[in-house]
Amino acid sequence: MSFCRLAGLCCLTLLLTGCSGNWGWYVVDPTVPAGWINLKFLLSGLYYTLLLSFTAIVISIVIGLAVALPALSANRALRRFNRIYVELVRAVPILVLILWVYYGLPQMTGLSITVFWAGVIALALSDSAFEAEIFRAGIQSIDKGQYEAAHSISLSYTDMMMYVILPQAVRRILPALGNQLVYMLKMSSLVSVIGMQELTRKANELVVVEYRPLEIYTVLVLEYLVLILIVSAGVRWLERKLQSDQRG
Amino acid sequence: MVKTSFCAMLNLSAKAMIKVENVSKTFGDFHALKNVSLEVLTGEKVVVCGPSGSGKSTLIRCINGLERHDEGLIEVADNRLTHTSSSLRAVRSSVGMVFQQFNLFPHLTVKQNLTLGPVRTRKLSQPDADKLAMAYLERVRIPEQADKFPRQLSGGQQQRVAIARSLCMEPQIMLFDEPTSALDPEMINEVLDVMSELAGSGMTMICVTHEMGFAKRVADTMVFMDHGEIVEKAPPEQFFSNPGTERCRDFLSKILAH
Numbered sequence: 001m002s003f004c005r006l007a008g009l010c011c012l013t014l015l016l017t018g019c020s021g022n023w024g025w026y027v028v029d030p031t032v033p034a035g036w037i038n039l040k041f042l043l044s045g046l047y048y049t050l051l052l053s054f055t056a057i058v059i060s061i062v063i064g065l066a067v068a069l070p071a072l073s074a075n076r077a078l079r080r081f082n083r084i085y086v087e088l089v090r091a092v093p094i095l096v097l098i099l100w101v102y103y104g105l106p107q108m109t110g111l112s113i114t115v116f117w118a119g120v121i122a123l124a125l126s127d128s129a130f131e132a133e134i135f136r137a138g139i140q141s142i143d144k145g146q147y148e149a150a151h152s153i154s155l156s157y158t159d160m161m162m163y164v165i166l167p168q169a170v171r172r173i174l175p176a177l178g179n180q181l182v183y184m185l186k187m188s189s190l191v192s193v194i195g196m197q198e199l200t201r202k203a204n205e206l207v208v209v210e211y212r213p214l215e216i217y218t219v220l221v222l223e224y225l226v227l228i229l230i231v232s233a234g235v236r237w238l239e240r241k242l243q244s245d246q247r248g
Numbered sequence: 249m250v251k252t253s254f255c256a257m258l259n260l261s262a263k264a265m266i267k268v269e270n271v272s273k274t275f276g277d278f279h280a281l282k283n284v285s286l287e288v289l290t291g292e293k294v295v296v297c298g299p300s301g302s303g304k305s306t307l308i309r310c311i312n313g314l315e316r317h318d319e320g321l322i323e324v325a326d327n328r329l330t331h332t333s334s335s336l337r338a339v340r341s342s343v344g345m346v347f348q349q350f351n352l353f354p355h356l357t358v359k360q361n362l363t364l365g366p367v368r369t370r371k372l373s374q375p376d377a378d379k380l381a382m383a384y385l386e387r388v389r390i391p392e393q394a395d396k397f398p399r400q401l402s403g404g405q406q407q408r409v410a411i412a413r414s415l416c417m418e419p420q421i422m423l424f425d426e427p428t429s430a431l432d433p434e435m436i437n438e439v440l441d442v443m444s445e446l447a448g449s450g451m452t453m454i455c456v457t458h459e460m461g462f463a464k465r466v467a468d469t470m471v472f473m474d475h476g477e478i479v480e481k482a483p484p485e486q487f488f489s490n491p492g493t494e495r496c497r498d499f500l501s502k503i504l505a506h
Contacts (some may be wrong), residue, residue, distance in 0.1 A: 148314050149351035149410075153365030153417055154340040163364055167355050 006229050010220075027212040028219050037192035038206060042219055045202035049227070052116065052191060052198060053184045056123035060184075061177070063124065064131025069161075071136045082132065095190050098122040102194045119191035127184055134180070138173035139165060171242050178235030182228050189224075199223050264323075265290045265421055265452045269491030273306055273476075280306040281317070282476040288421075288469075293453045295463040295484075298473035299499060307473070308423045311454070312343040318440040325420050341369070344414030348426040350406045352398040358385070358409050359394040362416045363497060370417065377416075384412040388442050404435030408442055415446075422446065423457040458503055464488060472496045 031037035067085050070078035092100075102118035105111070113121075142165050150160040170177075192197070192201035203220040207213045266288040273281040281303045288294050296304045309315040313329055313425065322329040327338040353361050362381035364438045366372040372380065385391040388408040390401075398406055407427055409415060414422060428436040440462045447453055447466045457463065463470060463484060470487035472480040472495075480487065480496045491497045 087355065143351075145347060145349050145351035146353065148347065149353065149413075150346075151314060151336075152340060152343075152345040152347075153413065154337050154369050156270060156337075156369070159368045163368065164353055168353075171355065 006226065009225065022058065023162050023215065024212055025215055027142050027210050027215050038210065039219070041206060042199070042202050042223070045197060046223070046227070048196060048198040049185065050121050052123065052196065053181070053188045053194070056120045056188070057181050057184045059120065059124035060127035060131050060180075063128035065135050067128060068130035068135035068139065071132070072139055080245075082136075086129045086132055089125060090125065092151070094122065094126045094187050095193065097126050098190055098194060101125075113189070114119035115196050116196050117196060119188070119196050123184060123187060123191070126187075127180060130180060131177075131193065132174045134173050135169065138169035138176075141172055174235065174239050174242065178239075181231060181235065185228055185231065186224065257409045263290050264288065265292070267321070267323040268307070268311065268452070269321040269323075271317045272321060273303075273310060273315060273317050279476050281310070283320070284476070284478055285306060286322075286471065286478060286481075288452060288454060290420075291450050292454055292468045293447050293466050294409065294455070295467040296454060296471045297457045297458060297460075297463070297499070297503075298474060298479075300413075303327060303476040304471040304473050305425050306476075308345075308425055308454055308456055312340055312345055312423060314345075331429055337369075338416050341417065344419035344422045346407070346410050346414055346424045346427045348422055348429050350398070350403075350410045350430070352406055352410055352413070354398050356500065357395050357397055358390075358401070361398065362413050365413070381412070381415055384415045385409075387415070387445075388412045389438075394454045402435060403431045404438045407431065407435075407439045411439075411446070413441055421452045421454070424453065424457065426458075427457050428457065428459055460488070460500075460504060468501055474499070 026032055026035055028039045030039055054225035067082055071080060071082035098119065101122040102113065102115065105118070105121075106113050146164055146168065147160065150164045155164065167211060188196075188198060192204060195201065201221060203216050207216050210216065264287045266286070268284060268286040271281055271282065271284045272279070284303070284307060286294075286307070296307065298304050303318055306315055310317045311324060311329075313331060316331050317329075324339045325342040326365050327335060327342070329335055329339050352358075353364070356364065358379065358383050362384065363372075363374065365379035366377040366380055367374060381393065385394055388411055388468065390405055390408055393405060393409070398409065411422075411427075427443070428439050431439065438461065440459060443453075443455070443477055444466055451464075455463075455466075467484045470480075470482055471478055472487070472491070472493075476496050480491060480493050482492065487496075488500065491500055
């Protein structure tokens with residue numbers, strides 16, 4: 001279904017192209033050698049966009065879970081730690097965090113940090129606060145009876161979480177986690193400001209050379225669009241698969 | 249002479265499996281248990297009844313540490329319940345619990361529900377645990393459902409799976425918290441049959457239930473609770489024919505009316 005929508009959007013773009021005399025598609029025309037080289041240059045950013053987003057989302061899920069678990073503790077200090085972390089991290093704009101991690105952190109710690117890892121750290125940190133809230137809600141939505149049943153067969157806390165609570169919680173929060181992944185793919189474009197060679201950076205660099213922002217940014221829009229529609233379809237497939245797992 | 253030796257024999261085998269002494273429990277202002285004492289011998293079947301809110305469920309939930317008692321002493325199979333994790337583990341490893349709402353793990357198959365505890369806490373190998381699970385599924389008479397998910401089963405079947413899940417931990421004591429209250433009437437008997445059979449095998453049991461037919465058949469001791477107190481404790485013959493207190497008589501007349 002998402003692919004019908006995608007086809008529709010492509011048609012719309014081409015229609016607009018036909019209506020306007022200002023378009024110069026030659027710049028990314030795959031049938032022309034120069035255009036093909038430009039197109040390949042634009043697409044080459046895909047590698048880092050994907051690598052950056054997926055590395056960051058994995059780390060942010062791990063941090064998010066580690067921050068969510070204290071929120072469910074009976075200990076007040078642990079719960080407070082969770083609140084402070086979430087409130088602080090949520091309050092910093094991603095772009096600001098990227099700049100701070102890349103330019104500020106090395107000066108503070110004396111460690112040198114690559115563009116890639118600065119981007120990963122900033123994206124993962126920023127997203128972890130949201131992941132923590134999602135996990136907290138997911139875990140809290142699991143019926144108390146599940147904990148009691150796990151206790152009654154004397155599972156340890158770790159086993160109870162690993163085998164009983166989290167598998168059910170993750171099924172419930174999968175749509176929200178999918179959203180975060182889409183969000184992460186989009187936010188990775190901000191890492192272009194520190195020179196990460198991902199999709200947006202590539203487009204910016206090509207615009208400077210070719211001076212055809214309309215066509216090049218249109219291609220950029222389509223790149224993100226296709227990428228995200230594919231990822232959403234993947235998440236929905238996974239959701240359906242896990243659902244049917246439960247029904248057998 | 250015969251009588252004394254019989255008593256001596258009784259004393260030898262009749263060891264207290266569960267000891268509850270002067271236990272109190274409050275939820276905020278609500279006094280759920282007031283100074284409750286109860287002793288359950290090895291192999292004894294105790295049926296607890298009483299109006300809702302009388303503390304029956306709280307009592308058995310305290311026995312396996314699902315609720316933390318405020319005062320008093322609870323000892324289960326010689327382990328004192330102190331709510332440290334080692335004490336909880338010791339107590340829970342000898343106590344099985346069956347819940348009103350079954351509380352099966354919905355994301356696991358019937359067999360996986362049964363093997364999770366044995367594999368994770370009793371450190372059985374998966375094949376051994378599978379064998380154990382199938383043996384107990386036979387015992388609750390649903391081996392053919394092993395690979396289904398809980399929601400594909402009827403309520404009665406789910407509750408039998410829950411009983412089998414507890415038994416897979418090979419407990420010395422089974423606690424039943426209104427095991428048939430969430431079931432459709434036509435499924436109550438299949439669960440009670442499994443419980444009766446379990447009682448026949450010599451398991452120590454405490455059942456909170458309103459199934460008085462089952463209680464008459466199975467119970468060694470009837471306990472009636474009201475307002476967080478044990479009001480009456482008697483063998484079933486005496487309990488049903490000649491209850492000693494007004495409150496108990498009143499309760500029985502209500503639930504045995506039809």
